[in-house]
Amino acid sequence: MNIHIKNGRLIDPVNNIDAMLDVFIANKLIAATGLMPVGFVADQVIEAQGLIVCPGLIDLAARLREPGYEYMATLESEMLAAVAGGVTSLACPPDTDPPLDEPGLVEMLKHRARNLNLAHLYPVAALTSGLMGQELTEMSELVDAGCVAFSQADAPLIDTRVLFRAMQYAATFDFSVWLRPQDSFLSRDGVAHDGEVATRCGLPAIPVSAETIALATMLTLARDTGVKLHVCRLSSAAGVEMIRVAKQQGLAVSCDVTANHVHLSEMYIGYFDPNCRLTPPLRSLRDRAALRAGLLDGTIDAICSNHAPVDEDAKQLPFAEAESGATGLELLLPLLLKWAGQEKVTLIDALGRITQRPAKILGLDAGHLSVGAVADICVFDPETYWRVEPGALKSQGKNTPFTGMEVQGKVRYTLVDGKVVYRYLDSGFKK
């Protein structure tokens, strides 16, 4: 199958290309960009006039809810959501039921994802058995089964000796450890940032020190063990500063922030909006400003969706009892574009945060459109506006703090392995 994407604006952060260039795809791979290769005959032509052609998006955190939570979402519904959002590769955290702590589970998940022929799935395996924080998982076996990193997801790892050993062991084989910093004692029962809104609403709070204490622990142990550490879902100004200092000191650490935290703060909780019940909690406006500054200066490497589809019933509860999480795969690109527009960041720079840099964190040869690369491509219309509504989302999870808001940027085509896996026909509306 040969595909010719014509008249589009090609943006490829890795190759530093932002130009009107056609893309030619043959045998799942990028055959050429710019001029048509000699003898190339297109089976399919994608007219990309007025559209942007970029590497498929790479999401560092998307919960697919399988196995175990199929009532919230299924692999199929969420993989469809992924490609509808232009996401061609995604990493899923291990907090399924059972958790991803055995090679068999990982193989099954990878196998099922492959059969769907949608996005590429990169499972992140449990760092400890059952995410219980006591015994190490069989890391080498899990990597052979297809895992790309090890994590505790949102489960606590209280025993610092276990954490130390887990990092040492992972470092032995150059495996990556992904951790979300949150002290489990200081965050116990907490559901909102310890600040003005939690005080006003009377919500049990999580102080910033829950993040910084855990971060200090993991940075110290990463220094001592030399492990490749990726810090997930940074939420506070103090946390950003600690990462900044660690990077200045030469520590090989990377980190991400969720698209929600780039745009929202505790204020959005308003009158107990359960869509703003998120993990980590939305923090103060000052924290949000620091996260955005951290993105601009490169302290924060990537933006992820932190996609966590939740069934409607689980959100129709008092704030603290409502299930944490929001759908996000289909909002990753619009929220990135919103940020880029607000901060006057060029598209090529912005798109790198959801292509080039997450690929590097995952250790993948992906996120670029070099000749010979696998043709994972997102074609989007940067000028189309659409309203975030349940009916506009493919994800089984319909809850997001952005419900009812208008966002900019609509994916028109998504290609995975050189094949069109998603196509949006309705052109939406333009301003």
Place this chain on the structure above:
Amino acid sequence: MNNPQLNKDGELQHLLTTEGLPLRIMRDILDRAAGFLDLDEGREIKKVPLLHGKSVFNIFFENSTRTRTTFEIAAKRLSADVVNLNIGSSSTSKGETLLDTVDNLCAMHADMFIVRHSQSGAAHLIARHVAPEIHVINAGDGRHAHPTQALLDMFTIRHYKKEFHNLRVALVGDVMHSRVARSQIHALTTLGVPEVRVIGPKTLLPTMVENLGVQVYHDMAKGLKDVDVVLMLRLQNERMQGAALPSGQEYFKNYGLTEEKLAYAKPDAIVMHPGPMNRGIEIDSRVADGVQSVILSQVTFGIAVRMAVMSTLAGSKA
């Protein structure tokens, strides 16, 4: 963001919190409550037909005797049909969700819900969910709000002190976990009290509490100096388990209201408590039963204030 307790004409649709409750509505409720009290006799007027033919459902997901009873008496004096449900011991223990319970009660043609729940925001959730002709009164949600308690406290303060603009008011104790405190603070600042203080150890004062418009004190002698009104807060025994306090005795030593500490306040200062009191923990019996205590008046006024709230809601258009 629309104020969820007002309808499009700015009338009171639900009473969920004193935060953002317009001053005119707050004053109307206090005036209306005064109308229900025969002040010469010191007791409420007889039955009035303002809620005749209406069904008021007391739904309490958390135990309460006093608040539920005063709501029940108030509703009956307004000639409403009253149904009491202690949900804590029925549906939810069988797995029914909060909103399913509410839907079922709506199907029984409820006109008004009086809701108590252990979770902050529960009354807002119900108010968002019910049909527009149904009114919701928050009778206490988690740590968030207890607006009728705060309004009856304001009524009591006005009764004894006449004005708000010249008062110094101190709240003493566990502000962190207190829905009463939050509602009192919003009501006091809305009514124009120029100086509202909170007094307590740092473990019982929430982060950035000063942003609610209060001055923070950790010392009773300084905090009570020259105040006109002392609002005591109840201390739950759980606080000792959560490492917020070492012991009840030590709390009493530092923050328990004794005659000696009350002497720092103005000589005519009044002492209030939302009940139920822990004598010897947050308040000494000699103060609780002393001449400056108006605690039992609070209870009496509570019925009139709740009548005023219910009749105000019944008068607003859906």
